[in-house]
Amino acid sequence: MKRWLFLVVLVPFLWGYDAIKISKEQLSDLGIKVITIDGNISGKGLPFNAYIDFDNKSSSTQSSSFDAIVTALYRREGENVKEGEVICEISSIDLNNLYFELQNTQNRLKVAKDVTQKDRDLYKAGVISKREYQVSYLASQEMELKVRQIESTFKIFGIDPKNPKGKYGFRVVARDSGILSVAPKNTGDKIPAFTTYIRISKNDDLLARIKLPISVSGFIKKGSAVFDENGKKIGVIQSISVVLDKASNTILATALIDQGNYRVGEMLDVYIEGIKPEGSIVIPSNALIKNGSDYLVFIRTKDGFMPTPVHIIEERNNLFVIDDKSVKIGDKVAAGALIALKGIINNIGDE
Template identity: 25%
Template sequence: MKNVLLLIAFLFSFSFSQEVVVSKDKAEKLGIKTTAVKYKEIFITKTYPAVVNENPTLSYSVSSSVDGIVENLYVKQGDTVKKGQVLLTVYSPKIADIQANIEMAKVKVDTARQVLEREEMLYKEEVIPYVRYYNAKIEYQKAVGELNALRRILSSYGEIKGNSVVLRSKVNGFVADLKAIKGSPVSLGQEIMYIHSHERLWVIAQLPFQDAQNLKIGQKVYIKTPLGKKVEGILTYISHDIDPKTKRNDVRIVVNNVGDLLKPNLFVDVEIPVSSMKGLVVPSSSVFRENGKDYCFVKTGNKFVLREVQVGSRDDKEAVVLSGIKEGEEVVYSRVIFLRSSVFGGGGE
């Protein structure tokens, strides 16, 4: 009730002129706030339709490095997975054979080592000739070489646990197109599942040729979702060809999909700075339109004076004012509706 009376008193303090007198205390209680008009460089943006695509450098096909059988399957279709998480293990008779050969090679190395140690001792005691010691040394080195060769072959199949190949996710993402179940036979290179990653996505926009010429690789752009959310992206590619149907240039933007706001095949708008200029800048909330004209309120002492202004460009944050105000003047950007209602009585455009 107190706030209502305060507002009524405030409205009656205006005497049907283009000035509204409000004390500092009342202005604070009403939430009227001001900011200084600034002269600075601003970027002129244009908006283009675009579509979200998967990033093929992150999504990938999971396949086995060897023929075998799905021993354990730890995920199902649609599951979210983390980078490094175990997806499945594949038992392979071939891996089992290599493991068995490694065990035999280890025994051979141990035997050759024992022979070498004995022959070395006998040689030092001048019981046997050097050639016998040398041959034992060669046999030991040969056994070690065979063991190391088998281990290299085993490691070429990836991560091994027992007689199975362990397959982990290479990215953060989710499981799509799962094509196997526990016990399924798989062959070398056969796709078992597909992992989609939406951490970073591509946004593809089509620009007129003349607009694309002003762009630079690495510049920041903004993607606006259908829900009005904005996501920052980086321009990474400008097509060297013109689309024969649309006569436009494709450009690619890479976006860190924070909050999972974007999905592949989603239609979005891309806001791209195409030029820059210097001018007087105020918050967009400071400027309002009434009877086909743009206005703002300028604070002078305890008065708020209505000013007609000419707006050059405007987005949801800032407006460029070409005339009507000066650098350093204080303009109202919060609770403008109170002052506007006092002058025009509500309504407006």
């Protein structure tokens, strides 16, 4: 078996590590190759978790201002619906009270309009004054405004006030045509007050919602490529929020997904192309090795390599971003089985 200790010469150097003197033949036997740092090294980017959702730029929502219970389901998330089509039925004491108020106000409005019409006729006949007629007219107008306000509340729910009741409760109908991207899932489910429980999207474009740690959010910009686990580009970053989520200390980024077969609600691992910080270079992970508390790059010299400590700014998928104080563009460095070079500088030989 070959013995490398007597073939390798260690030369003291100012880094605190000895320069390694080694032949090309030895490099080949050790499984080490030499690469050039050219600034064009690329990888999949920074790894993140993403939540797939519909692109809701063109969508309509229906929300609840009361607690309610789902009593029947006719359409589910992901299905296409047409405007006016029944999605589900819901039940609520508050809705029942509101419906009673609507019916009562409509009846009062009908009486008020009859009074207004009679007063108008009496005013034209000279029996009553104009002021008396105006009083009844304003009263009917106020009543009509009250009816419209109650009807508007039903419409926000998605309930048609002209045909509100179904077999099991109040009929919730689609206010628009499109894809039902949010809808109740089960009968008996509770719909909390002040929540959106129906959302209809105009198209089936998908977004990846990605929470970026504040520490790396500055390295990602609008237009950055997004890749899947295999390094295939699946979309681009569309927006990066300027608002910090204090609970998770993250920034929300959204990416338009135009490749791949994904489903709404799916969680997946994605990689985002990150910009290179100023004063840094990128090297492949197989060109760096940890030795004690140091991370070392082996820079090619005339007779071998110089073990050079570097400062890691950021770790990416199969890449490291390091500062450019120790390694420069154009430097040739060792890559591959660096454990052999690490053994040499630590006086460990191959017996």
